[in-house]
Amino acid sequence: MTNGTQLYEELLAELKSLAEPAYAAFHKRLLKNDKINVLGVRVPTLRKLAKRYKNAIDPLLCCSDEYYEVTFIKLQAVALLPYEQFIDYVDKCVSLIDNWATCDCFAPKCISGHKEEFLTYIFKYLNGGEFSQRFALTTLLHFYVEDNYLQIISDTVRKSNRNLYYVHMAAAWLIAEVLVKFYGQGVEFLKLNDLDIKTHNKAIQKACESYRLTKEQKDFLRGLKR
Numbered sequence: 354m355t356n357g358t359q360l361y362e363e364l365l366a367e368l369k370s371l372a373e374p375a376y377a378a379f380h381k382r383l384l385k386n387d388k389i390n391v392l393g394v395r396v397p398t399l400r401k402l403a404k405r406y407k408n409a410i411d412p413l414l415c416c417s418d419e420y421y422e423v424t425f426i427k428l429q430a431v432a433l434l435p436y437e438q439f440i441d442y443v444d445k446c447v448s449l450i451d452n453w454a455t456c457d458c459f460a461p462k463c464i465s466g467h468k469e470e471f472l473t474y475i476f477k478y479l480n481g482g483e484f485s486q487r488f489a490l491t492t493l494l495h496f497y498v499e500d501n502y503l504q505i506i507s508d509t510v511r512k513s514n515r516n517l518y519y520v521h522m523a524a525a526w527l528i529a530e531v532l533v534k535f536y537g538q539g540v541e542f543l544k545l546n547d548l549d550i551k552t553h554n555k556a557i558q559k560a561c562e563s564y565r566l567t568k569e570q571k572d573f574l575r576g577l578k579r
Contacts, residue, residue, distance in 0.1 A: 364406075365420070368420070371392075372393045373394070378393070389451065399429065403425075403429035403430040404430075404433065407433040410430060413427055413430055421452070424455060425455055425458070427446065427449065428446050428455060431446050431461070432461035440474075446459065450487075451484060453522075456484050456488050468497060472505070475493065475509070487519045490509065490524055491523055491527075507542050510548070511547055515552045524552050525556040528548075529558075529563070532560040532574065533560060536570060543574075550579045
């Protein structure tokens with residue numbers, strides 16, 4: 354694998370040998386984007402392949418993004434890097450995200466040890482497009498649902514463009530997680546009625562789908578629907 358072209362040819366050949374046409378059709382329906390080419394390789398296999406390329410990030414990023422699986426592997430390989438290396442590639446990775454599945458699976462664990470430092474990037478991505486904003490929100494969900502970040506979470510949700518479907522859904526998911534982990538603070542946020550009705554109600558719906566809340570808590574939340 355001396356260069357990006359050779360690496361891509363080898364990777365694509367392997368992916369095609371692992372592809373499942375029926376799974377490709379199923380996954381493509383979930384992505385709801387006919388422009389994305391899906392080979393049909395399952396996520397555990399993609400994660401395993403990504404580990405192979407964590408020491409070949411630069412040639413890997415030179416590979417074509419013609420197929421969903423190749424982009425997915427790129428992001429997963431970068432996510433395995435230590436923070437000091439990861440941060441050099443994160444902007445490139447976020448620019449490649451064009452669907453909810455790639456976005457939601459891109460959760461680099463190294464961020465957990467550098468939460469304060471990474472806030473600058475979250476705020477930056479909040480000014481980007483639909484999936485850039487979704488990444489900002491899902492990163493908060495993965496790593497920041499803690500008492501000392503609740504104000505930042507509420508401010509970020511308010512500032513997000515929830516007219517964009519995948520931003521709206523991520524915002525609702527994030528608030529639902531706050532309700533599950535910090536029920537009282539989450540309820541107080543909902544009572545402010547700062548959210549659009551659609552996101553407000555979706556957050557309540559998603560929270561009520563969780564097994565981590567009691568029946569009494571869920572009944573109370575349903576009473577807050579607008």
